[in-house]
Amino acid sequence: MLLAKIIRFIASSRIDERKGFPQKAKDMSLKAGKATKRVAICLEMEWGHKRHLETYAGVQKYAEKAGWDCVTIPSAVRVLKPKSGAVPFDGILGRITEPLAQAAHKIKMPAVNVWLNSPAKNISSVLADFETSGKIAAQHLVGRGFKRFGYMGFLREKDSRIQIEGFREILKPLGFRFTTYRFPRAGLGGEGLGWERFLDGLEKWANSWQPPIGVLVSNDLYCRHLIET
Amino acid sequence: MLLAKIIRFIASSRIDERKGFPQKAKDMSLKAGKATKRVAICLEMEWGHKRHLETYAGVQKYAEKAGWDCVTIPSAVRVLKPKSGAVPFDGILGRITEPLAQAAHKIKMPAVNVWLNSPAKNISSVLADFETSGKIAAQHLVGRGFKRFGYMGFLREKDSRIQIEGFREILKPLGFRFTTYRFPRAGLGGEGLGWERFLDGLEKWANSWQPPIGVLVSNDLYCRHLIET
Missing domain, CATH: 3.40.50.2300 (Response regulator)
Incomplete structure (x- = not known):
């Protein structure tokens, strides 16, 4: 039996093109895109799936070059629909549902979806081929x-x-x-x-x-x- | 940070000592312990946890030597409390709860527990130290x-x-x-x-x-x- 997986960029992320989004509230002030970008990574990593962990590893590799500050969070829901005054991010990468895509659009947070079965439309997605x-x-x-x-x-x-x-x-x-x-x-x-x-x-x-x-x-x-x- | 895991045998399995338990119904007849032993492996492998997969690999390694026929099943519940006339096994290895330990005892099926938090007592267990x-x-x-x-x-x-x-x-x-x-x-x-x-x-x-x-x-x-x- 053969199980092949080829990753293809369906649409590339625009996260690093954005500037000036509010930074980590507690210790950074907003300085016209000069501060380190904070990106939320929401990959349901409590499941030990290889595809989740390797996506995470790939993101970290890119983040290191781009100078991002990545924060691992269990679910995109906690970033886009937080319970209380949560710290804003410059972007989010994760399993993005349609309501979450709308929430991201509303607060103008760039979002990248990595969930193939997501019903969300009009969202940048990186999916296996x-x-x-x-x-x-x-x-x-x-x-x-x-x-x-x-x-x-x-x-x-x-x-x-x-x-x-x-x-x-x-x-x-x-x-x-x-x-x-x-x-x-x-x-x-x-x-x-x-x-x-x-x-x-x-x-x-x-x-x-x-x-x-x-x-x-x-x-x-x-x-x-x-x-x- | 260090995360060490040392496996210790708390009690060894007695599965291979048993003889004569009913074999795979459809293609084997019971011949006083001579037929291949069928063992159910119930490790919740839909979670990709390394510890589950390596336990599985270790069991397979032993099974090959012992000549067991291993069957991977999502949960011990499906073996010990099946919905309908399920095929009997000669033994079961998995995350065994107290009711499942009792069920195994009742049908005299040797069971080995690999779940540290199991409240089951009086059951052979193999656990991380x-x-x-x-x-x-x-x-x-x-x-x-x-x-x-x-x-x-x-x-x-x-x-x-x-x-x-x-x-x-x-x-x-x-x-x-x-x-x-x-x-x-x-x-x-x-x-x-x-x-x-x-x-x-x-x-x-x-x-x-x-x-x-x-x-x-x-x-x-x-x-x-x-x-x-």
């Missing part, structure tokens, strides 16, 4: 000589929808088709209330195959479940 | 020449309580004292509803210091928050 990863996976499996294919990923989430498009874009012109197993993400965390249903669907899908088959799974954990089925 | 990590941290900070110390970690969780004991065990005989900042874990994930309160307490604590000070933080993410304060 799932179409290309779907294409690469298909090319890899075709190159390995497979003639039958499968795709397994989330239901109702953009990553799988876009990845399938890329997967199909390679396979269709070659005359290949593929079956899919798409499942709701909810119910597989915590107590795993959706586990039995997920497993039942997975077993049915795997039993319908005529091996050999080349399969793309959107996520390593679910790929593990498939291997164990 | 937080007392020793607290000692190592104190020794490290003393070795660096600090004379004032601080500890920051969770409120009402065993890891911090035990780590503080180890920290104190080294510092007290040397005549050193330390201040602590302990905070509830809840409210710092998701929307971060407890963020402002957490930050307020953190700033007050840091402002009370008389530097230089050597600080042990129980978790890298919260250490990052401290550095940024």
Whole structure:
């Protein structure tokens, strides 16, 4: 199985172009864009996901060059809708929902969204390129000589929808088709209330195959479940 | 800052000593302990925590030698309290609560707990040794020449309580004292509803210091928050 992830800039951040936004209230005075920029990083890092931590690492790398002062905050909600007189930032980078995008626009705080499934429109976003990863996976499996294919990923989430498009874009012109197993993400965390249903669907899908088959799974954990089925 | 983690066997698993428990229903028949053992691994791996993934890797390493067939399942609840006629296992390893420990005992399924904060008693557990990590941290900070110390970690969780004991065990005989900042874990994930309160307490604590000070933080993410304060 192959899980490729290629990062593509959908729109570049304009944070460093802005000048003169209020600085850290307690120890800095506003001096026409000369003070250090304070940027809030809201990546839900309590989840140890590699993609969150590597986004964080990439931001820090850029921030060091740009001379930003980055502050890690659990959620963009706490920056854009704080409980009380919170310290203003010069910009925010995180998982930005539509109401948060509106809040950022209202207070003129530059915001960069890194959440693929965000319904927010008109916001700069930096997202993984799932179409290309779907294409690469298909090319890899075709190159390995497979003639039958499968795709397994989330239901109702953009990553799988876009990845399938890329997967199909390679396979269709070659005359290949593929079956899919798409499942709701909810119910597989915590107590795993959706586990039995997920497993039942997975077993049915795997039993319908005529091996050999080349399969793309959107996520390593679910790929593990498939291997164990 | 130092975050050390030393694994200690509190009690060893007895899973491989058991014989003759029903095997995978669909393709194996019960042959007096000769069939491959099926073990459920329930480590909440949807969180990408290093400690969960490395526990999983360690289990797989042992399983390969022992010839186990491991199945990754989101939660021990789904194994010990399944919705419907689930496939039985020969053993389970995971975050075992008291009701789950009782359920395992009732169906005579060997269970190994890896959750430090589990209230379950009379269960084999494999846990990180937080007392020793607290000692190592104190020794490290003393070795660096600090004379004032601080500890920051969770409120009402065993890891911090035990780590503080180890920290104190080294510092007290040397005549050193330390201040602590302990905070509830809840409210710092998701929307971060407890963020402002957490930050307020953190700033007050840091402002009370008389530097230089050597600080042990129980978790890298919260250490990052401290550095940024």
